[in-house]
Amino acid sequence: MSLYSRKAARLQLNLRKVAVKGGLAIGAAQAANAALQAAFIVILARLLSPADFGLTAMVFPIVFFVTMLQEGGLTSAVIQRETISHRELSSLFWINAAIGLALALLLCAGAPLVATFYHEPRVEGLTMASGGLVLLGALAVQHLALLNRNMHYGRMAFIDVTAAFVGFIVAIAVAAAYHSYWAIWLRGFVTIAMTFVLAWLLSGWTPGRLAPVSQIRDLIGFGGNMTAFSLCNYASRNLDNVLIGKFSGEVSLGLYDRAYRIVTLPLLLINAPLNRIITPVLSRTRDQEERYRNAFLSTLQMGLLVTVPLMSFIAGNSKGVILLLLGPDWIDAAPICAWLSVATLLQLAGNPMGWLYISQGRSRDLMLAGVANSMFICLAFVAGLPWGALGVAKAYAFCAFLSTPLLFWWATRRGPVSLRNLVGAISPFALVAGCCLVVVHLLQRSRPDTGLLFLMELLTASYATMVLTLSVTRTGRSCLAQAWSVAVSGFSMMQMRKRSSYG
Known part of the structure; x- marks a missing residue:
């Protein structure tokens, strides 16, 4: 070497x-x-x-x-x-x-x-x-x-x-x-x-x-x-x-x-x-x-x-989340919460594109992406406004669905990360989001409970669905293995620090 x-x-x-x-x-x-x-x-x-x-x-x-x-x-x-x-x-x-x-x-x-x-x-x-x-x-x-x-x-x-x-x-x-x-x-x-x-x-x-x-x-x-x-x-x-x-x-x-x-x-x-x-x-x-x-x-x-199963859980059972966190006086916020959760699911993959721009010194590309995306989102807000807060939330989700692929393309035009690399890394999680939404929605309909214990069961089911879904693809299995490796490394560091503090 x-x-x-x-x-x-x-x-x-x-x-x-x-x-x-x-x-x-x-x-x-x-x-x-x-x-x-x-x-x-x-x-x-x-x-x-x-x-x-x-x-x-x-x-x-x-x-x-x-x-x-x-x-x-x-x-x-x-x-x-x-x-x-x-x-x-x-x-x-x-x-x-x-x-x-x-x-x-x-x-x-x-x-x-x-x-x-x-x-x-x-x-x-x-x-x-x-x-x-x-x-x-x-x-x-x-x-x-x-x-x-x-x-x-x-x-x-x-x-x-x-x-x-x-x-x-x-x-x-x-x-x-x-x-x-x-x-x-x-x-x-x-x-x-x-x-x-x-x-x-x-x-x-x-x-x-x-x-x-x-x-x-x-x-x-x-x-x-x-x-x-x-x-x-x-x-x-x-x-x-x-x-x-x-x-x-x-x-x-x-x-x-x-x-x-x-x-x-x-x-x-x-x-x-x-x-x-x-x-x-x-x-x-x-x-x-x-x-x-x-x-x-x-x-x-x-x-x-970490985040896709959680956001899928909120989107699939927004009513239960609102009742638990805010109380019955806020129940009108539930459908707004559901649509904003869908938009946030797409942002989970889109926001990290900023890491590429900043670390590569591509501030001009970041600026241009921000201008185009913001104009699109603002037009969506105006279009949804006649239907109130819920209409704005729906328009936001629809806009995110259309603009995210374009943001992927623009961010990967230059630099070591290609569009193919990016799509290959995130595509298993698109499948995870769909499966988690279906599982949470079906479980919620079969048992209309809004208690804390049931919500924890739904959240656990969402994460279990993610593990099962990722297990069927090679990229997904690699991701799970890497997560396990990081967890083991973190645990080992914590144990070493603990032993050094006592010794």
């Missing part, structure tokens, strides 16, 4: 160990966050009304918009850069800080216009207060990016869980004491404030002098393309809330918003941590085509392995 081959092998082994350890840390953090999110949904649905959720859902699209601008696409620019100096990173920090301050002031100035648009005076105060949230978030962007770049997944997991837990406690306490929609806003603010404090403490980095513009021009250009993509993504993810809030009112928006939060939990639980782990790994192996391809496809399959 040549010296280069030995170095490449060691690099691959080290990256695998880091990825597995990072997966354990971030996976545990996301499991805790998902539990907190589920508890938040369940508890606040019984303390607050759909109108309260609708009020905050009117403001959050605006907050998401300015939050996206405050980041400026510079997080991804830092992560994918092979090397970056202290002065270059400091320049990006001060850029983010200036943008954050400007956006916070803009929120305060534009709050009356937001209230006028919705004909709802209460959203003015919420919009103005969100300025502080945006500024704190901007001051933590580069510290979090540096932690991610250096693969400090344990520290990132600690920040995520601690910030989410403190925000959860404060929100529940305020909701129980005052039954006010401000409890929902406070959760986001406290979570970001804690993230800001912990990111500064744990990153071990403080900003310094600015670098010459010539040194960061490529980073700014990359961030500009990422921001353009984020703007398009923002439109496709938030126009539905704006339209429903404007034309159907806060109650319909509250039902739609809670259904959307439920179906996106798997994306937060699985795709978000995978994105943190795999993007730095792919960026470091992009010159090794086979290793890059294998890392991408195996990570994609691991995510689908």
